[in-house]
Amino acid sequence: MSVNKTDQQAPLPTHSTRFFRTFVPWQLLKFILINLKMIRMIRRSH
Amino acid sequence: MARVVILGAGIAGHTAALFARRRLPRSHQVIVVSPKDIYNWIPSNIWVGVGAMSSREVVVPLRPVYAKMGIDFVQGRAVEIHPEGTGAVGTPRVVVENTGEEATGQRREIGYDYLINATGPKLNFAATPGLGPEGFTQSVCTYEHADKAAGAFLAAVEEMKKGRTQTLLIGTGHGMCTCEGAAFEFVLNVEFELRRHQVRDKARVVFISNEPELGDFGVGGMHFKRGGYVVSSKLFAESLFVERGVEWITGAHVQKVEAGKVFYETLDGENHEAAFDFAMLLPPFTGTGMKALDRAGQDITADLFMPNGFMKVDADYSKKDYAQWKAADWPKTYRNPKYANIFAVGIAFAPPHAITRPRVSAKGTPISPAPPRTGMPSAIIGRVVANNIADLVLGRTQRRPKTASMAALGAACVASAGANWWSGTAASMTMYPIVPDFERFPEYGRDLKFTFGDIGSAGHWIKKILHYLFIYKAKALPMWWMIPE
Numbered sequence: 001m002s003v004n005k006t007d008q009q010a011p012l013p014t015h016s017t018r019f020f021r022t023f024v025p026w027q028l029l030k031f032i033l034i035n036l037k038m039i040r041m042i043r044r045s046h
Numbered sequence: 047m048a049r050v051v052i053l054g055a056g057i058a059g060h061t062a063a064l065f066a067r068r069r070l071p072r073s074h075q076v077i078v079v080s081p082k083d084i085y086n087w088i089p090s091n092i093w094v095g096v097g098a099m100s101s102r103e104v105v106v107p108l109r110p111v112y113a114k115m116g117i118d119f120v121q122g123r124a125v126e127i128h129p130e131g132t133g134a135v136g137t138p139r140v141v142v143e144n145t146g147e148e149a150t151g152q153r154r155e156i157g158y159d160y161l162i163n164a165t166g167p168k169l170n171f172a173a174t175p176g177l178g179p180e181g182f183t184q185s186v187c188t189y190e191h192a193d194k195a196a197g198a199f200l201a202a203v204e205e206m207k208k209g210r211t212q213t214l215l216i217g218t219g220h221g222m223c224t225c226e227g228a229a230f231e232f233v234l235n236v237e238f239e240l241r242r243h244q245v246r247d248k249a250r251v252v253f254i255s256n257e258p259e260l261g262d263f264g265v266g267g268m269h270f271k272r273g274g275y276v277v278s279s280k281l282f283a284e285s286l287f288v289e290r291g292v293e294w295i296t297g298a299h300v301q302k303v304e305a306g307k308v309f310y311e312t313l314d315g316e317n318h319e320a321a322f323d324f325a326m327l328l329p330p331f332t333g334t335g336m337k338a339l340d341r342a343g344q345d346i347t348a349d350l351f352m353p354n355g356f357m358k359v360d361a362d363y364s365k366k367d368y369a370q371w372k373a374a375d376w377p378k379t380y381r382n383p384k385y386a387n388i389f390a391v392g393i394a395f396a397p398p399h400a401i402t403r404p405r406v407s408a409k410g411t412p413i414s415p416a417p418p419r420t421g422m423p424s425a426i427i428g429r430v431v432a433n434n435i436a437d438l439v440l441g442r443t444q445r446r447p448k449t450a451s452m453a454a455l456g457a458a459c460v461a462s463a464g465a466n467w468w469s470g471t472a473a474s475m476t477m478y479p480i481v482p483d484f485e486r487f488p489e490y491g492r493d494l495k496f497t498f499g500d501i502g503s504a505g506h507w508i509k510k511i512l513h514y515l516f517i518y519k520a521k522a523l524p525m526w527w528m529i530p531e
Contacts, residue, residue, distance in 0.1 A: 010284035021471055021502040031504035034474050038508075041456040041476045041496045042530050045426060 048074045048439040050432075051140060051158035053124045055080035055108055057088065057421065058392025059164030061428035061531060064522055066162075067115050069436035077118040077156060081145040083108050085520050086189050089421060090513050092231045094192035095326065096239045097200050098465040101189040104513075106520045115522055120156065121146035123334070124165065127350065128155075129385040130341040138387065160435045163357050163390040164428065167331030170220075174329070176303030177219040183303055183325040186232060195326055199236065202324040206245035212323040214240075215308065217254035219327030221299030221413035225420060226255055227263045229328055230283065231461045234473075236326075237290045238464030246291075252320065253287065253294040254310065254327070256413050258405055260284050260294055263459075264415035266402045268477050269490045270498045276490070279475070282499050286463070286473065295320070297405070299413045300327060315408025331393060331416065333357070349384050356396035358382055359389070363396070368403050373453030373483035375399065380431050380450070389431045392424040397452075401481055422457045423480055425531035426450050453481040456496055460509040463501065472505030474498075 013021075020026045050070070052063045055078050067076045085106040093099035112119045126141035132155075139157045144150055169187050171178030179185055184195035202212045216233040218226060233253045240246045253260075261267050261279030268279045287294055297313035308320050308327075333355020338347045351357055361377040375398040382388040390396070397417045404414045419427075430450040437445050456478035464470035476498055482491025490497075519529045 010288040011281060012285060012289055022469055024468070024503070027503040027507075030500065030502055031507055034500060034504055034508060037496075037498060038458045038474075038476055041458060041478055044478060044496060045422075045454075045456040 048159040049077065049157060050074070050160045050162070050435055050439070051077045051079065051156055052162045052164055053079050053140065054164035054166055054392070054394065055082070055085055056164060056166045056392060058166075058394070058424040058428035059162065060085055060108075060520060061425040062162050062164060062391055062432040063112075063117055064115065064526070065429045065432035066436060067117050068527055069433060070439060072116055074439055075118060076116075077120060078108070078112060079120045079122055079124055079140070079142050079156065080108070081121065081123045083119065083121050083146075085111075087513065087516050087520065088187070091186040091189055091192040092228065092235055092462055093465045094189060095184070095186040095195040095199065095232060096235045096465070097196040098235070098239065101193045103517075104189050104192075106517060111520070111522050122154075124336055125153070127161070127336060127338045127388070128341070129338065129350070129388060132339075132341060132343070136341065138385075159387060160438070161388045162428075162431060162435070163388065163394045164392050165334045165336070165394045167393045168334045168355070169329045170332045171329045174220050174300050174302060177300070177327060177329060181303055182305050183219060183327045185328065186228065186326060187328065198324055199239075203240070203243045203245055205323070206240075206248035207243070209248070211248050211250065213250045213252065213321060215252050215254060215320060215322035215325040215327070217295075217298075217327055218256045219300045219303070220330040221256045221311075221411060222416055223256050223328050223330045224264050224416040224418050225328055226257050226415055227418065227459055227461060229253070229255065229326075230263070231463070232326055233292060234286065234290070234461070234463035235465065237292055238466075238470065242466070251290075251292045252322075253292055254298050254300070254308070254320070255294070255296050256298060257415055258297050258313065258402065260287065260296060262402055262415060264400075264402055264418045265477065265480060266482060266491070268475070268492060268497055268499075269494065271494055272499070276494065279499060282473070286501070297407075297413055299407065299411050303327070311407055311409065311411055311413070313405060313407050313413055333394065350382060350388070352396040354396070357388075357390035357394055359395045361396065361398040363398055366399065371399055373451070373479070373481055373485065376451045376453045376481055378449035378451045379434060379447050380427060389435070391427045391431050393419055395419070395427075419452065421459070422531055423450075423452055423455050426455055429531060451481075453479050453483050455480055460505050460512065462506060462509050464506065467507070467510070468503065470506040471501050471503055472509045473501045474505040474508060
């Protein structure tokens with residue numbers, strides 16, 4: 001099987017980036033921001 | 047009294063039926079024809095396929111919903127359209143083959159004033175020998191398939207718990223597949239579940255796709271701003287895979303599948319084999335194979351449908367090179383050009399061309415994603431077409447019909463990467479428009495203000511909340527119509 005195994009050009013997240021992905025207070029803020037962005041996009045599409 | 051007949055009760059058809067009923071007084075009839083009396087919220091099949099959700103949670107029985115709403119339901123499969131009527135009867139009609147428990151296979155005719163074709167796709171497993179649940183691979187295209195996939199996946203997990211290494215192959219089962227996003231979600235969920243079952247070290251996870259590169263998703267990829275740079279979805283997707291130790295094969299056309307082995311060709315024209323213990327490979331789609339006949343009984347299928355079985359609508363189907371593709375090629379009102387009372391929504395409408403630049407292998411095999419038209423755009427198109435038909439029925443012809451071109455619609459895609467409230471994450475992506483418009487947005491084809499990608503628990507919470515909201519909406523519970531598509 002010929003596969004692209006671990007492409008070293010792909011950027012990898014730092015430890016802190018990985019931590020913040022599941023850090024609840026930060027994600028609550030993200031939750032609000034992503035919803036606002038999606039609502040803005042949905043309003044443009046409706 | 048007008049009669050609106052909707053063929054199909056998937057995301058597009060069910061949405062169209064609910065909005066048509068909401069807009070039209072009860073003196074007008076809305077009929078839904080569907081082979082199954084169950085609605086499936088397909089995006090959550092991903093979770094069913096890894097055993098993280100029960101299939102009961104992704105379905106809604108349609109009969110009680112339609113009884114409450116005043117929508118007539120016929121359990122059957124439309125096999126013929128007679129847009130000019132038949133013989134002495136000059137009113138348009140569809141021929142439906144009964145699929146219910148009683149009188150299975152019996153045919154009946156249903157007349158219509160307006161017809162919405164929302165039949166979705168035929169899952170064309172036959173395009174690749176050995177592909178599919180009847181062959182050697184799994185699928186998550188239906189809740190039944192997802193249930194079976196979960197059983198096979200959990201059996202592989204049990205093997206790993208006994209210390210045996212397993213290869214899990216996930217992706218697309220043909221060079222012309224669509225819905226690469228679903229395969230992408232599934233592979234990330236599989237990888238997450240392997241860690242949860244503490245067997246990740248026993249698994250080799252490989253993604254195989256007809257996309258020319260990761261992150262294409264059948265929409266030619268996308269760009270978004272991150273960390274002060276404009277980055278491509280290719281980098282975003284590759285980063286997720288490298289971080290999780292998922293290997294990938296892109297530009298692949300699966301030629302055939304045997305027990306534990308796939309044979310595939312890549313864009314460079316080389317043939318390869320890959321062994322697997324568990325495989326979930328999506329099939330390509332075609333139309334459902336409905337025929338169309340004129341009043342004299344002559345076959346006019348080519349007037350209504352493209353050769354791939356999808357219905358012709360107000361798109362520009364003239365043959366063009368990629369360089370000539372334009373946003374204006376995409377349909378706006380989804381009305382058949384020959385029969386003005388026939389519309390097609392969701393996967394059932396024939397797109398004018400792909401979105402991703404088409405590619406063929408060095409041997410001449412087409413290996414290129416077909417354009418996705420599921421989920422959010424599918425539901426928006428269903429609503430817009432239903433509302434336009436309601437205007438026609440109610441004589442509001444002075445109103446300009448609403449449009450829903452995929453070159454003017456955005457889409458939100460929340461790709462789950464693990465189903466857990468605290469440790470699970472999802473990649474939230476939005477793009478505007480779905481079909482790149484290089485005349486309006488010369489640099490990237492899309493508006494970067496509305497195109498973004500992010501990964502984290504917040505995405506998973508949104509995905510989970512959307513699951514409950516859309517199940518609520520499908521049940522037509524109070525104020526259902528306030529939930530946007």
